[in-house]
Amino acid sequence: MLFGRRLVAKWLRRSVLLGTFASVVFMSVLAVLTVRSMQPLPNNLSAVTTALTKPQLLDRTGRPLTITYQNNWNAHDTVALHQVPEFLQHAFILAEDKRFYQHKGIDWSARFNALLQNILALEGIRGASTISEQVVRMLHPRPRSVWARWVEGWEARELEQQVDKASILEFYLNQVPYAAQRRGVQQAATYYFDRDLHTLSQKEMLSLAVLVRAPSRFDLYKSTDRINGRLNVLIDRAAESDLVADPSVIKQQALTVRRPPALIDVSHFAQRVYTSHANQNHQIPTTLDTELQQFAEHILSSRLRDLAPRRVNNAGMIVVDHQTDEVLVWAVGNGNQQVQKTAYDTVQVKRQPGSTLKPFVYAMALEKDWTAATLIDDSPLSEGVGQGVHAYRNYSNTYYGPISVREALGNSLNIPAIKTAQYVGVEPLLDRFNQLGMTNLTLRSVDYGNGIALGNAEISLLELTTAYATLARGGEYRPLKTTFLPSSNQSTRVFSNAASSLIGNILSDPDARRREFGRGGTLHLPVQTAVKTGTSTDYRDAWVMGYNHRYVVGVWMGNLDNSPMDEITGSSGPALAMRAMFSELNRRGDTRGLPIARNLQRQTVCIQTGLLDDGQCATRDEWFIRGKLPASQAPIETMLRYRLEHPVDQMLVARDPRIPDDSEALELRLNQQQRVARVQWWVDGRLVATTNETRYLWPLEAGEHRFHARVFTVDDTAAQLTNSVLLTVR
Numbered sequence: 143m144l145f146g147r148r149l150v151a152k153w154l155r156r157s158v159l160l161g162t163f164a165s166v167v168f169m170s171v172l173a174v175l176t177v178r179s180m181q182p183l184p185n186n187l188s189a190v191t192t193a194l195t196k197p198q199l200l201d202r203t204g205r206p207l208t209i210t211y212q213n214n215w216n217a218h219d220t221v222a223l224h225q226v227p228e229f230l231q232h233a234f235i236l237a238e239d240k241r242f243y244q245h246k247g248i249d250w251s252a253r254f255n256a257l258l259q260n261i262l263a264l265e266g267i268r269g270a271s272t273i274s275e276q277v278v279r280m281l282h283p284r285p286r287s288v289w290a291r292w293v294e295g296w297e298a299r300e301l302e303q304q305v306d307k308a309s310i311l312e313f314y315l316n317q318v319p320y321a322a323q324r325r326g327v328q329q330a331a332t333y334y335f336d337r338d339l340h341t342l343s344q345k346e347m348l349s350l351a352v353l354v355r356a357p358s359r360f361d362l363y364k365s366t367d368r369i370n371g372r373l374n375v376l377i378d379r380a381a382e383s384d385l386v387a388d389p390s391v392i393k394q395q396a397l398t399v400r401r402p403p404a405l406i407d408v409s410h411f412a413q414r415v416y417t418s419h420a421n422q423n424h425q426i427p428t429t430l431d432t433e434l435q436q437f438a439e440h441i442l443s444s445r446l447r448d449l450a451p452r453r454v455n456n457a458g459m460i461v462v463d464h465q466t467d468e469v470l471v472w473a474v475g476n477g478n479q480q481v482q483k484t485a486y487d488t489v490q491v492k493r494q495p496g497s498t499l500k501p502f503v504y505a506m507a508l509e510k511d512w513t514a515a516t517l518i519d520d521s522p523l524s525e526g527v528g529q530g531v532h533a534y535r536n537y538s539n540t541y542y543g544p545i546s547v548r549e550a551l552g553n554s555l556n557i558p559a560i561k562t563a564q565y566v567g568v569e570p571l572l573d574r575f576n577q578l579g580m581t582n583l584t585l586r587s588v589d590y591g592n593g594i595a596l597g598n599a600e601i602s603l604l605e606l607t608t609a610y611a612t613l614a615r616g617g618e619y620r621p622l623k624t625t626f627l628p629s630s631n632q633s634t635r636v637f638s639n640a641a642s643s644l645i646g647n648i649l650s651d652p653d654a655r656r657r658e659f660g661r662g663g664t665l666h667l668p669v670q671t672a673v674k675t676g677t678s679t680d681y682r683d684a685w686v687m688g689y690n691h692r693y694v695v696g697v698w699m700g701n702l703d704n705s706p707m708d709e710i711t712g713s714s715g716p717a718l719a720m721r722a723m724f725s726e727l728n729r730r731g732d733t734r735g736l737p738i739a740r741n742l743q744r745q746t747v748c749i750q751t752g753l754l755d756d757g758q759c760a761t762r763d764e765w766f767i768r769g770k771l772p773a774s775q776a777p778i779e780t781m782l783r784y785r786l787e788h789p790v791d792q793m794l795v796a797r798d799p800r801i802p803d804d805s806e807a808l809e810l811r812l813n814q815q816q817r818v819a820r821v822q823w824w825v826d827g828r829l830v831a832t833t834n835e836t837r838y839l840w841p842l843e844a845g846e847h848r849f850h851a852r853v854f855t856v857d858d859t860a861a862q863l864t865n866s867v868l869l870t871v872r
Contacts (some may be wrong), residue, residue, distance in 0.1 A: 158665040180293055181282045183301050187313040190281065191215040194273055198425045199412055200636045201432040202468075202626075204470070208412050209405065211323035216316055217424055218330040223312035230327065232346045232385050234315065237376055239273040243307060247298035249276045273314050274298035280317055318354050321361040334362050336402040344386060345395040348376050362399045369397075406436055410487035411472035415624050427626040429468035434461060441719045442475030445699075449715060450477055452708040454684075455701050458488030458603050461723060462694045464611040465625045470693075471723075486702050492582055492600040493683045493698065496676030496712065497554045499575075501613065501645045503595045504551050504559075506566040506574060507591055508767070513753035514648060515764045515772055516557040517544040519783075521813050522788050525560075525592065531790050534560055534596075537677075538658055543814075546752060548764065551645075552654025554675065556596055563595035571595075577636045578609040578619060595647040597676060603749040606687060607696035614672070614689040616739070617642035643739035646672040646689070647765055650736055664717040669728050670735040673720075675712025682706050684715040687723060691734050695723050741768045784853040785865045795871045797842060804841070808871075810849060812836035812864065822852040822861065846870050 198218040200205040209218065223231070235242045241249050249272050271279070271291075275298040282297065284290040301310065316326040324333050330350050331339050344349075352372045360369045374393055381389040411430060420428055442457045444634055457475035460467065474488050475702050508514070520542045524533045536556050542549075550558035563571060568587040571594055575583055580601050583590070590599060603623070617637030623629060636844045648654055649672035652661060659665055665673045669690055676685035683700045684707065697716035700707060707715070745766055748759035753772050755761045766772075788811040789795070797806055810823055815836040823831045823838045826847055831838050840849075847869050852861035 144234075154166050157480075162853075165789055176286065179822075180297050180300070180407065183281065183297060183304060184276075185304050187305055187309050189316075190240075190313075191217040196416065197419075197422050197428075199408070199415055200425055200427050201430050201435075202428065202470075203432070204427070204540070205432055207405065207408050207428060207430060207432070208735065210351055211325075216325035216329060219326060220316040220330070221326075221328050223308055223315070225339075226312075226315055226327065227342075227347065229344060229385070230339060230342075230350065231311065231315070232383075233348050233351040233376070233380065235273070235311075236379055236383055236385065236515075238271075238276070238354070241556075242273050242311070245272060247300070247302040248272065248295040272298060274310055276318070277301065277310055277314050277708070294746065320353060321357040321363075331695070332402050334399055336400045343395055345373075345377075345392050345397060348380065348392070348396060349373055352376055352703055359776050363396070363401075366397050366399065374395075380584075406432060406439065407474075409434065410474050410489060410625070411469075414472070414490070419625060419627060420810070422627065429624055429626065430472065431461075431470040434471050434726070435473060438471045438473035438723060439475070441722050443477075445715075445719045446475050446477030449699070449707075449710060452710050453701065453705065453709055454699050454707050454715060456486075456488055457697065457699045457719070458491075459697045459719060459723065460489050460603055460607045460620055461696075461727070462607055462611050463692060464614040464689065464694050465692055467620050468612070469622050469624050470625075488698060488702070489604050490602045492602050493700065494599070494678035495597040495601050495606055495686055496678045496683060497556075497559070497597060498606055498674050498676035498685050498687055498712075499597050499599075500551060500554060500559045500562075500595060501649060501674055502574065502578070502609065502637075503562050503566060504547060504570060504648075505613070505617075505637050505641045505645050506571065507547070507562050508644055509638055510566065511770070512565070513764070513766050513770055513772060514546065514548045514644055515747045515766070516547045517752050518547065518550050518561055519543065519814065520545045520550065520555055520557050522787065523557045523560060523813070531793060532593075536658075540657075542657065543816075544750075546749075546764075548651065548654045549657065552651055553646050553658040554655075555658070559591045559595040563592040570591060570595055574636065575599075575609075577634065577786060578605075578612055579621070580605050580609065597678060603685075603696050603698045603744055607694055610674075610687045610689055610696065611694045612636055613642045613645055614694055615642075616737075638767075640739040640741050643742060644765055644767070645736065646736045647738065649674055659713060663713070664721050665713060667721060667724055669724070669733045671724060673717075674716065674735060677711040680706045681709055681711070684710050684712045686712045686716040686720045688720050690724065690728075691736055692731075693724070695720050695727075697723075738765070742766065743768055745771060747772060783814075784851070784862055785813045786849060786851060786867050787811050789849070789867055789869050791865075791867045791870050793867070795842070795869060797872065799845070806842040807839040807870075808842055810838045810840050810851070812851065812853065817855040817857065819854045819856045821854070824850050824852065842871050844871050 278297040322328045459473040461471035616639040673688045746755040
């Protein structure tokens with residue numbers, strides 16, 4: 143018997159030793175595995191939200207332009223703990239962690255009660271996670287498991303050793319997940335009730351505390367009934383905790399969901415900002431004016447509705463403060479609802495600018511030897527293109543003969559613009575366009591030819607507006623700004639102040655455009671405004687650019703599928719939109735005229751000659767750059783007065799086999815017949831004929847031939863030479 147007792151005692155001692163050893167080993171292994179599973183925790187919870195996927199954009203007044211819910215954290219709608227209503231704080235603590243201020247990260251009592259309830263219910267009905275544990279779960283997401291809950295508890299203990307309770311609660315209230323990717327109580331209050339936290343009712347605050355239990359299932363936009371059971375339980379518990387005085391009153395309160403108004407669509411502008419500031423985090427203050435942006439979108443939508451029968455589906459508008467270089471409006475209009483609005487950015491799409499490039503061509507001529515009174519011969523003009531001929535024409539098919547630079551630009555005449563391009567040169571023009579930020583003009587000058595003056599290249603509304611802003615600020619180029627972030631952009635002088643000022647004066651002169659556009663109309667604004675329209679071939683693009691003492695407005699209309707409009711021009715389409723925008727801009731502030739450069743002087747000139755007034759002619763006043771008053775003779779275009787208009791240089795002529803060779807002839811023709819007495823026609827260095835007319839039929843001869851003419855006028859004894867033309871006859 144004694145032996146048996148000793149054996150049992152020995153066995154018990156061994157069992158205790160083995161159990162103790164096993165427990166020590168188990169606890170050691172558990173501790174090691176727990177430590178290995180734990181991840182580092184931040185010492186400062188506010189630093190967690192700095193690494194964002196996409197920053198938030200603010201308008202110029204600080205209002206949100208974009209709200210993204212793609213980030214891992216809520217960094218834009220956070221509130222300090224002292225700004226969260228105390229009732230809301232107590233509601234969350236009551237609902238989620240009533241011993242929050244007593245435990246050290248793990249509430250063992252709550253865990254035991256939850257375990258007991260789950261066993262009795264034979265299902266998981268309670269989690270008993272403390273607020274600190276939920277914060278850990280946000281910081282270190284793991285698959286739901288018993289082991290994960292174990293590790294989260296110990297991480298919560300460590301978190302509370304590193305961070306105070308107030309910081310933990312503040313982080314939780316700002317980052318707790320809700321439906322629709324919303325995070326934090328402020329985003330939830332806006333999403334469900336469109337209100338600030340301090341304006342919520344007690345029932346609405348309590349509902350925010352309930353919604354976090356199952357954000358998707360309790361989503362109030364699906365149904366407010368689903369939350370009633372849980373919400374009433376929390377109301378009763380709040381009454382027991384003396385958080386509310388009369389629970390019945392709160393239960394009877396309505397829970398009305400109110401969707402917040404949608405933000406304006408600035409996706410294209412936002413993309414531009416994101417591209418330019420890829421490394422920026424948190425918030426970016428932009429230059430956009432929300433109210434002006436909405437006004438612009440309304441204008442474009444209204445205009446596109448009116449022009450829909452004329453096959454106009456797309457539009458873009460940009461408004462710039464050229465004194466500060468700030469972009470105020472970046473609007474995209476789409477009249478075709480079947481096409482997704484965000485597909486293309488009409489502000490940055492490359493299109494043919496039509497006549498809107500002409501002011502820059504004339505500005506270069508004014509910087510050379512021309513003046514606003516210089517006469518240009520507006521007569522029919524043809525140029526050789528390849529082995530063929532291209533005949534230029536004015537939009538109205540009307541030709542005015544000798545016409546001043548002022549009227550040529552004001553009336554947007556094509557032939558004078560081509561001749562001006564000939565004068566300044568295509569290569570220098572392209573260099574100047576590049577200085578203005580038109581970086582897409584990458585072809586050779588021979589590929590564009592003189593047609594560059596009529597807009598045969600492709601540029602964007604943004605580039606064109608930047609160029610016009612350069613004219614508006616007196617020839618000084620500066621990149622446009624979309625944000626208030628520090629920038630190292632440098633200014634560059636592209637045109638002289640005098641030439642730029644003179645161009646602005648011409649474009650704002652209603653008399654200068656009267657021949658083609660009439661008096662008054664949409665292009666004549668109450669406040670002095672320089673205006674230029676443009677229309678591309680086959681009415682595929684309609685443009686208008688305008689600037690006053692402070693703002694530049696650019697508008698494009700057309701179709702992004704490149705289909706033609708129904709005879710919509712810059713003056714009949716986008717001009718009304720520009721006019722409406724300037725009306726709003728002028729209403730907002732002081733107005734004044736365009737500045738006149740100090741080195742411009744006003745003189746009276748003869749209309750017919752461009753010479754200074756001699757007292758024997760019809761006159762008008764004109765602005766001149768100091769030191770560039772008209773010479774004693776006003777040269778037409780400072781070029782050859784008489785030219786061979788036909789044939790054109792490099793022309794290829796094929797004989798007609800049906801006509802006898804000795805019966806075929808080619809017309810030689812001068813560009814004008816004013817004051818012509820006789821003409822000598824020269825072929826291959828030989829005088830072949832003398833006529834009293836400005837045309838001659840030359841008998842065709844096979845081979846390569848060079849032509850020129852000598853013109854004798856009624857008041858000149860010396861002949862004036864024309865240009866030389868090379869021709870091939872086959």
